[in-house]
Amino acid sequence: MMNNTNRDSEENQRKKESTVTSLLDSRFNQTLKNVQGLLKGRSIPGKILLTRRSDPSLQELSPEYERSSSFKDAGSSDRVTKEVEEEVQITSNANKNTNVNKLKTSTSNIENTSKEVQKSTMGARATDSTRVMKFTKVLSGTTVVLENLRELAWSGVPDYMRPDVWRLLLGYAPPNSDRKEGVLRRKRLEYLDFVSRYYDIPDTDRSDDEINMLRQIAVDCPRTVPDVTFFHEPQVQKSLERILYTWAIRHPASGYVQGINDLATPFLVVFLSEYLEGGMDNWSVCNLSPEKISNIEADCYWCLSKLLDGMQDHYTFAQPGIQRLVFKLKELVRRIDEPVSRHVEEQGLEFLQFAFRWFNCLLIREIPFHLVTRLWDTYLAEGDALPEFLVYIFASFLLTWSDKLQMLDFQELVMFLQHLPTQKWTHAELEMVLSRAFMWHSMFNNSPSHLAS
Structure with missing residues (x-):
């Protein structure tokens, strides 16, 4: 039964x-x-x-x-x-x-x-005053709650907040505001050291593979975003070349691959926007000091590295x-x-x-x-x-x-x-x-x- x-x-x-x-x-x-x-x-x-x-x-x-x-x-x-x-x-x-x-x-x-x-x-929903206030509130805390920032950023970031938000989202800048300046200063100096060790050297100190890679990058930089005149500036192309070559040397598992040059451009534009006003069509980096250019390059380098680490x-x-x-x-x-x-x-x-x-x-x-x-x-x-x-x-x-x-x-x-x-x-x-x-x-x-x- x-x-x-x-x-x-x-x-x-x-x-x-x-x-x-x-x-x-x-x-x-x-x-x-x-x-x-x-x-x-x-x-x-x-x-x-x-x-x-x-x-x-x-x-x-x-x-x-x-x-x-x-x-x-x-x-x-x-x-x-x-x-x-x-x-x-x-x-x-x-x-x-x-x-x-x-x-x-x-x-x-x-x-x-x-x-x-x-x-x-x-x-530009990101410019709505209510959303700007929400971003301001999240970013003004002693420690930024990244999950809240991600929720807001998903739907667009106000232009003038984008550099800070991107650094945080990528983990380049720490969420603790007290540590931010110190970390950025240290990472920017570290990038300068990389450039002096790997880029600012004669070709006689490079291997044949490194020489070929540098030449390929030099060829690709002028082709990057060809319909945007700002990227035609020699100084911009030189910055892009330094970033890409330094990244490739530091990441030998992949080295430089065509297409990575495109991935560096959004970072370059966003971090330049902290120093240049108006639309990109009117930008010129000629008047920027070497220190500012170095800081911009360093931020691009580290953020590109963080992005590519995930893929x-x-x-x-x-x-x-x-x-x-x-x-x-x-x-x-x-x-x-x-x-x-x-x-x-x-x-x-x-x-x-x-x-x-x-x-x-x-x-x-x-x-x-x-x-x-x-x-x-x-x-x-x-x-x-x-x-x-x-x-x-x-x-x-x-x-x-x-x-x-x-x-x-x-x-x-x-x-x-x-x-x-x-x-x-x-x-x-x-x-x-x-x-x-x-x-x-x-x-x-x-x-x-x-x-x-």
């Missing part, structure tokens, strides 16, 4: 589990349809929500982008936020691991975001880290937008043929340079999780042109993906890409079975 009772109990338990699993699968499939629907022009929720706006500059958006970022159909922030939280809760429950707390925290400033985006064609295998032999992430990107696109994935495969185009450069240069060559520092606010706020989050950003970036891609043959796909129509992009388009990426990351990252075949 006792055994029969146990068997009945186990059978009932199995039926309940089967019912729950079926319900979760059904809900997940519906959620997936919702995500795919977002690519057909519905409003896109996420870390930052863009609502209907009357800004005339939106008329300048490219036709390719208009499909995926239809502001006309955008609903209310409250409704959209609720839908996202419900979808994230459903998918996270399937794996009994939720990311809802982060999502709720990130959407607490949505009303301020919408107002600020409506005010400015730059999409070392991206730049070692054969760059296995990038190849691994390109494969994950392909799988994610297949799961989110199967028609695009199937079409690309049918045309014989490999993701590695276009996405390798995206990972190698972190999209710096794909978007207007004036948007790069905003994008990097999010990169640096992600911290150690950045490599995995790049997959979601790049999927969102690619699927901006979902419908367009399905109409192109192999040759047209190659040409289109090598010359994407982002020249007229503003912060609005970039925020849309980041919003989708955050939503998909929240839905899929803690439920890897949803990405399986």
Whole structure:
């Protein structure tokens, strides 16, 4: 009798589990349809929500982008936020691991975001007075709480605060304000020592490999961000050369790899902004003292080192880290937008043929340079999780042109993906890409079975 009772109990338990699993699968499939629907022009929720706006500059958006970022159909922030939280809760429950707390925290400033985006064609939510006050409060403490700073920085950093915030996010500057000046002074002197030992020496003291590496860097520096005249200045190129060569000598496992020169440019611009006023088009480093230039270079060197420490295998032999992430990107696109994935495969185009450069240069060559520092606010706020989050950003970036891609043959796909129509992009388009990426990351990252075949 006792055994029969146990068997009945186990059978009932199995039926309940089967019912729950079926319900979760059904809900997940519906959620997936919702995500795919977002690519057909519905409003896109996420870390930052863009609502209907009357800004005339939106008329300048490219036709390719208009499909995926239809502001006309955008609903209310409250409704959209609720839908996202419900979808994230459903998918996270399937794996009994939720990311809802982060999502709720990130959407607490949505009303301020919408107002600020409506005010400015730059999409500079970071300049909203309420957010500036929040940054000021976090940064003014004796010890900066980095988690709070990351939450704020994810959605953009005020320009004049960016140098301090980036140093903190990368762990270059200590969160304890009493130690900050001492640490920076010591690290800057350390960089000076590196330069004198490795760079300011005759070629007769270098190995053949070091001479070849220095020559390659000297060739690449003038090619770096060619459409920004500021980088044409000989002094700027010389600073970039010193930073890259010193970094390469200090990191022999990878040495210099083409693409790392691009990664140094956001740091150079941000740390120069502490000493130069106005827009970058009017900048000149000729009047800066050698001490200031040295400090700027040192900050760039150490921050570049901190960034690359988290993705070392991206730049070692054969760059296995990038190849691994390109494969994950392909799988994610297949799961989110199967028609695009199937079409690309049918045309014989490999993701590695276009996405390798995206990972190698972190999209710096794909978007207007004036948007790069905003994008990097999010990169640096992600911290150690950045490599995995790049997959979601790049999927969102690619699927901006979902419908367009399905109409192109192999040759047209190659040409289109090598010359994407982002020249007229503003912060609005970039925020849309980041919003989708955050939503998909929240839905899929803690439920890897949803990405399986």
